[in-house]
Amino acid sequence: MKGVMISAPSSGTGKTTVMLGLLRALADRGIKVQPFKSGPDYIDPAFHRAACGRASFNLDTWAMDGSLLDALAGEAGDADFCIGEGSMGLYDGVATKGQTGFGSSAETALRMGWPVVLVVDVGGQAQSAAATAMGFRDYMPELPFAGVILNRCASPRHERLTRLGMERAGIKVLGVLPRRGDLALPERHLGLVQAVEHPDLDAAIAGYADFLRDHVDLDAILEAGRGHPRPTQNAHLPKSPAQRIALAQDAAFSFTYPHILKGWQEAGAEIMPFSPLADEAPAMNADLVWLPGGYPELHAGRLAAAERFRAALRKHAETKPVHGECGGYMALGEALTDKDGATHRMAGLLGLVTSYEKRKFHLGYRRALLSASMPGFAAGTALRGHEFHYSTILEQPDAPLAAVADADGNAVPETGSVRGLVSGTFFHLITSEAS
Numbered sequence: 326m327k328g329v330m331i332s333a334p335s336s337g338t339g340k341t342t343v344m345l346g347l348l349r350a351l352a353d354r355g356i357k358v359q360p361f362k363s364g365p366d367y368i369d370p371a372f373h374r375a376a377c378g379r380a381s382f383n384l385d386t387w388a389m390d391g392s393l394l395d396a397l398a399g400e401a402g403d404a405d406f407c408i409g410e411g412s413m414g415l416y417d418g419v420a421t422k423g424q425t426g427f428g429s430s431a432e433t434a435l436r437m438g439w440p441v442v443l444v445v446d447v448g449g450q451a452q453s454a455a456a457t458a459m460g461f462r463d464y465m466p467e468l469p470f471a472g473v474i475l476n477r478c479a480s481p482r483h484e485r486l487t488r489l490g491m492e493r494a495g496i497k498v499l500g501v502l503p504r505r506g507d508l509a510l511p512e513r514h515l516g517l518v519q520a521v522e523h524p525d526l527d528a529a530i531a532g533y534a535d536f537l538r539d540h541v542d543l544d545a546i547l548e549a550g551r552g553h554p555r556p557t558q559n560a561h562l563p564k565s566p567a568q569r570i571a572l573a574q575d576a577a578f579s580f581t582y583p584h585i586l587k588g589w590q591e592a593g594a595e596i597m598p599f600s601p602l603a604d605e606a607p608a609m610n611a612d613l614v615w616l617p618g619g620y621p622e623l624h625a626g627r628l629a630a631a632e633r634f635r636a637a638l639r640k641h642a643e644t645k646p647v648h649g650e651c652g653g654y655m656a657l658g659e660a661l662t663d664k665d666g667a668t669h670r671m672a673g674l675l676g677l678v679t680s681y682e683k684r685k686f687h688l689g690y691r692r693a694l695l696s697a698s699m700p701g702f703a704a705g706t707a708l709r710g711h712e713f714h715y716s717t718i719l720e721q722p723d724a725p726l727a728a729v730a731d732a733d734g735n736a737v738p739e740t741g742s743v744r745g746l747v748s749g750t751f752f753h754l755i756t757s758e759a760s
Contacts, residue, residue, distance in 0.1 A: 326398065327550035328407025329471055330363065330434035330441050332415040334457055338446040339476040339502070341369065343541075344410040346533030348376035350543060351406065353534060359404035361397070363433040364412030365690070365711035365755065367580040367618070373410070376530050382584050384409065386436060387419055387428030387690055387732065388709040388755040396562050397584055398437060406550055409439060415461055419690055419732035428690065428732075431468055438553040440471035442499060442546060448477040452490030459494040471549035472497030474541060477504040499549075500541030562588030563756055566701025567646075568595065571607030571614045575600040577628065578653055580618035580753060601656070602627050606637030613646050613700050614638060616653025618753055621671075622681035622716060625661045629669035642674050646700045646746045651714055654741070654749030655679045659720070674747040678720035685717045687739065691752040693727035699741075699748040702757060710752035712739065726750060 331347070333340045344360075351358045360373035360381035365388065373381035382397045389397075401407055411430030418427030426432045434441050443461055447454045454475070462470040473491060478484045478501050491498050523529065537543070563585055570589060572581070578601065589596060599605040602624055607614045621628055628634075641647060649657040658677030662668045666682045693708045702708065708727070718739065726741030726748050741750035 326359070326401045326404065326407050326552045328359075328409065328437065328439045328552050329546060329550050330409040330411055330430060330437075330439045331444065332363075332411030332430045332434070332441050333444040333446075334461060335414045338444050340410060340444045341372070342533055343442075343444050343474055343476070343502075343537065344408065345372055345376045345530050346537035347408060347541070347543070347546070348373060349530050349534035350537045351408075351547075352377040354543075356406055356547075357404045359401040359407045361407060361409040362412070363409050363430040364428060365713075365753070366412055367582055367753065369410060370583050371579075372526075372530075375526055379404070380583050380587070382587070383582055383755075384433045384437070385428055385755060386426035386432040388711070390756070390759055392561055392759075393563075393584070393756055394436065400587070406547060407437070407439065407552065409433060409437065415441060415443065416464060431465055435465070435468050436553075438469070438551050440469035440549050440551055442471050442549070443473045444476055445473050446477050447475045447483070447487050448479070448504070451483060451486035452493075454487055455490030455494040455496060458491065458496050462496065469551060470496075471546070472499040474498075474500040474502065476502045478502060479504050497545070499545050500537070502536065502540050505536075562591055564701065565589040565592035565594035567611075567613035568593070569597060569608070569610060569612045570594055571597045571599055571611035571641075573601050573607075573614075573616045573653065574598040575602045576619070577602050577621045577624040577656075578617050578619040580651065582753065582755060585754065601631055601634045604631040604633045606633055607641060609637075611641065611645070613648070614641050615700070616647070616649040616656055618651030618653060618714075621652040621656045621661060622663055625663045625667075625669040628656060628661075628671065635672050638672050639674065642745065642747050644746070646748070647674060648700045648747075649749040650753050651712070651751050654751055655716060657747060657749050661716075662719075675742045675744050675749060676720060676722035677718065677742055677749070679716045680719050681716050683717045683719075684715040686715055687751070688713050690732040691729055691737065692732070693729045693741070693750065693752065695727045697724065697726055697743045697748070699726060699743070699750075707758040708754060709756055709758060710750070710754045712737075712752040714751065
């Protein structure tokens with residue numbers, strides 16, 4: 326499937342603005358465009374879907390084996406063109422080789438056959454930007470390179486000088502975006518605010534699309550697109566852990582990888598959403614309650630007051646499994662302290678006590694060898710996932726769910742917990758390792 330990878334030398338260069346504007350601009354032309362996100366990001370895919378109307382899927386060369394990558398590439402289906410959005414800088418990944426790779430956007434682009442469109446912030450430089458772009462083009466000679474989009478260009482003179490440098494380096498300029506201060510999406514401590522929380526997301530994306538149409542050669546990007554043939558061999562998505570899954574979905578619980586939900590649905594599972602923030606109880610006939618990650622630390626007071634939700638959750642846990650990831654794990658614990666130092670009671674199904682007042686950054690890939698079973702996986706199974714939060718553990722008295730290590734094999738203290746039929750992890754599940 327033809328496509329390109331939108332990447333950059335580093336974070337903060339404007340590639341998300343370019344990605345969303347490009348998705349909407351092409352969709353407005355009637356082109357069926359399939360978005361993807363390289364790496365373990367669970368916020369950006371929702372923005373991608375809002376931009377073009379198609380579900381976006383993560384592609385992760387560290388966590389996913391070839392079969393899962395093939396299955397997700399196959400989700401392009403009837404699309405005309407694929408656009409992947411990179412994470413961090415083009416070549417940024419883990420330092421120790423994992424199951425299939427280092428997890429960089431360059432690896433994803435190379436595996437999919439997509440040429441790289443490099444978004445370069447040219448603020449504070451002119452011809453020198455070409456040296457940066459040339460280094461990124463030549464660092465991995467086998468990686469196809471489509472060209473650059475110059476972002477935050479200050480004036481026509483600035484553009485002329487920067488283009489001269491790119492011309493000398495033999496690098497194609499696909500677009501030049503003038504400097505504007507109104508294009509940044511709002512952020513919070515885990516990155517962008519969630520798409521559902523943006524006050525006027527559709528209008529913002531429409532504005533990005535107009536900006537891209539005015540300043541980027543869309544036809545040149547379409548012409549640059551390449552890709553490998555659609556895979557057909559043994560492609561599969563993750564299996565479902567239960568037939569009927571009550572899934573928490575609201576502003577406090579929303580971080581679930583799209584390929585996980587797709588796999589559950591294709592396996593025939595019935596997904597039954599409910600809102601803990603609205604004090605809704607999970608469906609009584611659910612075989613499993615799953616609390617994904619999100620922002621419980623921003624809504625701790627409302628969760629503490631959600632008596633109906635908490636009582637139903639406890640009743641369910643008497644006979645059927647409950648699992649929480651990251652924020653969902655925190656909500657299953659005894660208590661959560663918010664940024665102001667106020668402590669709120671949580672569900673009390675695990676002994677976990679966490680604090681957002683005492684903030685510490687936890688980020689990275691995780692490999693977990695289960696010492697006890699969790700929904701869908703037996704003890705002894707090796708899982709791959711990603712951890713990203715600022716909360717700290719004050720108490721974790723229950724039995725550890727797994728031996729957890731980072732991508733370098735170093736043990737981490739966030740082992741997850743299990744008590745009876747209730748389990749939780751601080752990492753977000755991506756996939757299990759092939760047995």
